[in-house]
Amino acid sequence: MAPVDPHSFTDSDHPLTTHVSLTLYFDFPSSTISAATLLTLAAPFSGELTLDTRSLSISAVLDPLSLSPLPFSLSPSPPDPVLGQSLTVTVSDKAEVLILSKTSADSSALQWLSPPQTFNKTHPFVYTQCQAIHARSIFPCQDTPAARTKYSAKLNVPRKLSAVMSAKHVDRRPPVAAEAGGACEDSIWCAEDRIVEEFVMDQPIPPYLFAFAVGELGFREVGPRTRVYSEATPAVLDAAAEEFAGTEEIIRVGEKLFGAYEWERFDLLVLPPSFPYGGMENPRMVFLTPTVIKGDAAGAQVVAHELAHSWTGNLITNKNNDHFWLNEGFTTYAERRIVEEVQGEERAAMNIGIGWRGLVEDVERFKDNLEFTKLKTNQAGVDPDDVYSSVPYEKGFQFLWRIERQIGRPAFDEFLKKYIGTFKFQSIDTDMFLDFLKANIPGIGDEVDLKLWTEGTGIPPDAMEPVSDLYSKIVSLAEEFKLGRMPREDEVADWHGQEWELYLENLPKSVEASQVRALDARYRLSESKNYEVRVGFLKLGISAGCREYYSEVEKTLKEVGRMLYLRPLYTALVQGDGKEEDKVFARRVFSEACDCYHPIAKGVVEAIFAKFG
Numbered sequence: 001m002a003p004v005d006p007h008s009f010t011d012s013d014h015p016l017t018t019h020v021s022l023t024l025y026f027d028f029p030s031s032t033i034s035a036a037t038l039l040t041l042a043a044p045f046s047g048e049l050t051l052d053t054r055s056l057s058i059s060a061v062l063d064p065l066s067l068s069p070l071p072f073s074l075s076p077s078p079p080d081p082v083l084g085q086s087l088t089v090t091v092s093d094k095a096e097v098l099i100l101s102k103t104s105a106d107s108s109a110l111q112w113l114s115p116p117q118t119f120n121k122t123h124p125f126v127y128t129q130c131q132a133i134h135a136r137s138i139f140p141c142q143d144t145p146a147a148r149t150k151y152s153a154k155l156n157v158p159r160k161l162s163a164v165m166s167a168k169h170v171d172r173r174p175p176v177a178a179e180a181g182g183a184c185e186d187s188i189w190c191a192e193d194r195i196v197e198e199f200v201m202d203q204p205i206p207p208y209l210f211a212f213a214v215g216e217l218g219f220r221e222v223g224p225r226t227r228v229y230s231e232a233t234p235a236v237l238d239a240a241a242e243e244f245a246g247t248e249e250i251i252r253v254g255e256k257l258f259g260a261y262e263w264e265r266f267d268l269l270v271l272p273p274s275f276p277y278g279g280m281e282n283p284r285m286v287f288l289t290p291t292v293i294k295g296d297a298a299g300a301q302v303v304a305h306e307l308a309h310s311w312t313g314n315l316i317t318n319k320n321n322d323h324f325w326l327n328e329g330f331t332t333y334a335e336r337r338i339v340e341e342v343q344g345e346e347r348a349a350m351n352i353g354i355g356w357r358g359l360v361e362d363v364e365r366f367k368d369n370l371e372f373t374k375l376k377t378n379q380a381g382v383d384p385d386d387v388y389s390s391v392p393y394e395k396g397f398q399f400l401w402r403i404e405r406q407i408g409r410p411a412f413d414e415f416l417k418k419y420i421g422t423f424k425f426q427s428i429d430t431d432m433f434l435d436f437l438k439a440n441i442p443g444i445g446d447e448v449d450l451k452l453w454t455e456g457t458g459i460p461p462d463a464m465e466p467v468s469d470l471y472s473k474i475v476s477l478a479e480e481f482k483l484g485r486m487p488r489e490d491e492v493a494d495w496h497g498q499e500w501e502l503y504l505e506n507l508p509k510s511v512e513a514s515q516v517r518a519l520d521a522r523y524r525l526s527e528s529k530n531y532e533v534r535v536g537f538l539k540l541g542i543s544a545g546c547r548e549y550y551s552e553v554e555k556t557l558k559e560v561g562r563m564l565y566l567r568p569l570y571t572a573l574v575q576g577d578g579k580e581e582d583k584v585f586a587r588r589v590f591s592e593a594c595d596c597y598h599p600i601a602k603g604v605v606e607a608i609f610a611k612f613g
């Protein structure tokens, strides 16, 4: 018995799951899902099979052929705070088990929105976020990316709603009584006001890429393999269709750089503002925050990033979260190569520069916990959501960029294509990457300190900032602000969100309140429609003690649930020896806003409160 993953009860001696067949009954009034989960293992197994669950109740485990019950037990409460509860099923020479379970209303993967919390205010909405380790809060599974599985799913939902998934849609039809997997204790499963949406995913994916959304959905066609979905509100759909009109071009650039797009469709789903991330690379159906819809370069950047995961992340997957940089570092590198082609070198350099600031800041944030400034980490006992940072993204990017500089772009491009071709549909770790690197680029270990990069803490000396006139200009303007000079109007006339974002990130942490006010008086940053800019400014305002911005802070914390905005604002309010009234303010706003946050975001804000008291 050895764990394959610090975040899973999966045992290395057990066969891994190869297929999951799900029947899900959505009960909106109770915010719960009843599930019949049929797991198929790679080989028949005898003994005690261990699976991951979190806040699930299990009503039965059955042999799917005879429907006879199989002995099972859930590990005793309280659950492990990170892993949840293990479900042990005793089987004898079985390759299939059928589990009947029910989620709880606080399933960590699911956000349930009541009608008033939606745009149209008439129908409820529910969506998933399974990365990193939340799939187990929907159905029991070997919730490790080491277990790549195909899946099929039947979603039984109210007839007025429709469903999308990270899978191919194959049918929408009335329910039939037999399909509740033995759980059909009453007729609700096949009532007249219900409909079944059927999906199939026949490419093996890690469990964190399992995804659905159910609500009153609409869509617009934006390309030969792309639709944009969102709540069926014409204004939202139109704005989204316009923002993402260039998606096919981005896919073609990705294919040129990294090889064929293997997932057939590349649809986009724009979620409600509470979506906790900028984007999530669910295969065939990327999930996006609506905050990127603002008609500038940011939408394309997030799309480029999530698209890039189609190769780095979804085709080649980190074996477990200790090697998360293999997903995000590669994807950040790939994203910037796409951005460079589509938007030019200067935009790519700006992104590298913004990323660099983020890296410097996060290395500082982890100065008492240097483990999380490494690329290869040890996350045993640690909740991946609590240590999410730009390190795997930006240090990972820097590492690959360093190798590119060493061997030249043509050789690196060839290496990347070979890497993708070799490991596609596999889950790998850092050592497998390093072995492949050394085998294909002989002598690389003499030129680049591979051990320092992957196992060392902090930022290696051969990392670097981008070389770009615009980037240098903005950084030096930020330097001058310290001496009391504000940028002139002619200097910022061409600035968009990213320029302001970079400028604000490069300002010193503590700025005089009078300077903050003067900057806002001239450029109205506190009310920017661009959230990166607004949050960057409000953070400064909080540190400088400018209380007149607190209503804007409150408004922001109540209208979006993206953790990229929540984390810095709540942290600025409660960190260090922050004033007591700021902490009281933060707690009040949180208590009023948290019903609108996804459970993951809620947990992250609670962790900030716990850390800073």
Ligand code: BES
Binding pocket: 131, 132, 276, 277, 278, 279, 280, 281, 301, 302, 305, 306, 309, 328, 388, 564
């Ligand atoms: N896969 C991540 C989001 C994620 C990471 C969810 C870890 C849960 C756990 C996604 O691809 C991502 O990196 N999103 C970024 C987009 C940005 C880099 C353009 C985000 O949400 O900010």
Ligand code: ZN
Binding pocket: 305, 309, 327, 328, 331
């Ligand atoms: Zn990513």
